Amino acid sequence: MAGRPKGVSIEKATDFAAHYLKGGSASAAARAIGYAPASARKTASRLLKDPTVQEMIEKARSELQARASYSADSAMKELDQAMDFARETGNATALARVIELRAKLAGLMVERVDQRQLGGFQVRIIGVDDALPIGPRGPRTIHDVDPFS
Secondary structure, eight states, X not given: OOOOOTTOOHHHHHHHHHHHTTTSOHHHHHHHTTOOHHHHHHHHHXXXXXXXXXXXXXXXHHHHHHHHOOOHHHHHHHHHHHHHHHHHHTOHHHHHHHHHHHHHHTTSOOXXXXXXXXXXXXXXXXXXXXXXOEETTEEOXXXXXOTTO
């Protein structure tokens, strides 16, 4: 890894990382800690290579990922708690729903949705269908026209 940029104290690097982690751009973080707007982009690029800054950013991202992670295990634990509550309160409907959700989460139950179309469908092509003559049973479709006539 590259060393700390020339003339940048550990306090400046720490301040830069803190501002950068608030969600702004690296240039905005550099300007926020006192760098001139003209040099902020170049300084921000150098600061992002600083080992202290990289370590702070990685640590913050790891903490965020740990807080935000929601796994099948944590979902199953929540369903266990819900099952206990449903049993304690004697709520049969809730208990049946929790059992269903646990089975789905475990992959034992798969929802199937019928994707078949009932009836036909018609595709109209503007310009082509409009040019077809109207027959005795209503507008004719492209399928009614004999291409060899």
